[in-house]
Amino acid sequence: MRSRLDSVEAFLRWQRGLKAALDDRERQITICGGTGCNAFGSSEVEQAFREELVRLGEADRIPVKRTGCHGFCEQGPVVVIMPSRVFYPGVRVEDVPRIVQETALKDKVIRELLY
Numbered sequence: 001m002r003s004r005l006d007s008v009e010a011f012l013r014w015q016r017g018l019k020a021a022l023d024d025r026e027r028q029i030t031i032c033g034g035t036g037c038n039a040f041g042s043s044e045v046e047q048a049f050r051e052e053l054v055r056l057g058e059a060d061r062i063p064v065k066r067t068g069c070h071g072f073c074e075q076g077p078v079v080v081i082m083p084s085r086v087f088y089p090g091v092r093v094e095d096v097p098r099i100v101q102e103t104a105l106k107d108k109v110i111r112e113l114l115y
Helices: 008-021 035-039 042-055 093-104
Strands: 028-032 064-067 079-082 086-088
Touching (some): 028 035, 028 042, 035 042, 042 064, 079 093
Antiparallel strands (some): 079 086
């Protein structure tokens, strides 16, 4: 367990360290885990992404990560494909295979799924 941060400066140092450790070139699928997205079914969408990646043999290469709120709660579940930062709101389980095939694997944007 992390020790308690005793100042704003300590928090900012900790935050900078976390950001520095991120590899913004890593291919990954991020799914909002905020309250709004959860209410719209982000857990089911997350599971569908994991299952599709396993089915395609890509689960070790493309991680699925649950994040905090992306700030677009009324459009949940929100999915962002990294490193291209393609933002898909209102993702449904039935959208997942296409997002994996086109965006996660081929870096193609699916225009009709954009906001």
